[in-house]
Amino acid sequence: MTVEPRASQLLRPETGDLGRRRLLGWSLRTSFGALLAAVVYPVVRFLNPPEEKAAATDEADAGGVSDPEFLEKGYRIVRFGSEPVIVLRISDTEFHAFSAVCTHLACIVEYDRARRQIACNCHNGQFDVQGQVVGGPPPRPLTRFAVHLVAPPGSAPRVIVSRA
Numbered sequence: 001m002t003v004e005p006r007a008s009q010l011l012r013p014e015t016g017d018l019g020r021r022r023l024l025g026w027s028l029r030t031s032f033g034a035l036l037a038a039v040v041y042p043v044v045r046f047l048n049p050p051e052e053k054a055a056a057t058d059e060a061d062a063g064g065v066s067d068p069e070f071l072e073k074g075y076r077i078v079r080f081g082s083e084p085v086i087v088l089r090i091s092d093t094e095f096h097a098f099s100a101v102c103t104h105l106a107c108i109v110e111y112d113r114a115r116r117q118i119a120c121n122c123h124n125g126q127f128d129v130q131g132q133v134v135g136g137p138p139p140r141p142l143t144r145f146a147v148h149l150v151a152p153p154g155s156a157p158r159v160i161v162s163r164a
């Protein structure tokens with residue numbers, strides 16, 4: 001007894017079926033590879049972050065002594081290289097600057113002018129205007145920066161921050 005091939009088998013060459021399987025396999029492998037890369041890359045970058053360069057500067061300009069932000073809020077946060085620095089306006093001629101990174105768990109602090117305290121809202125850490133801990137869990141004072149008021153010729157003085 002002989003088995004006759006069906007008409008559809010006669011019309012479809014073997015190479016076409018094989019080609020589709022190879023294409024499907026290649027497509028699946030490529031998709032899986034892309035998915036794996038999309039998942040693994042962020043994890044690797046999180047576990048091994050790129051090193052931030054230290055401040056490549058010796059000083060930072062925190063703005064004019066009459067900067068609207070100083071007048072409205074009593075402070076500004078400026079960048080000193082890669083480090084945020086909080087600059088307090090105590091009076092027209094007195095400014096203090098500290099690292100804005102809380103010494104507890106590294107949240108960014110703010111200045112509460114009404115209470116004359118630097119506050120960390122993460123865990124209610126409190127520092128006085130000298131950067132000393134007066135409440136909450138921070139284990140150390142804030143790192144102090146030096147402040148100089150520099151008056152360019154013909155302009156209002158500017159607040160210049162540098163390492164203490």
Ligand code: FES
Nearest residue numbers: 102104105120125
């Ligand atoms: S991070 Fe500032 S009090 Fe916890």
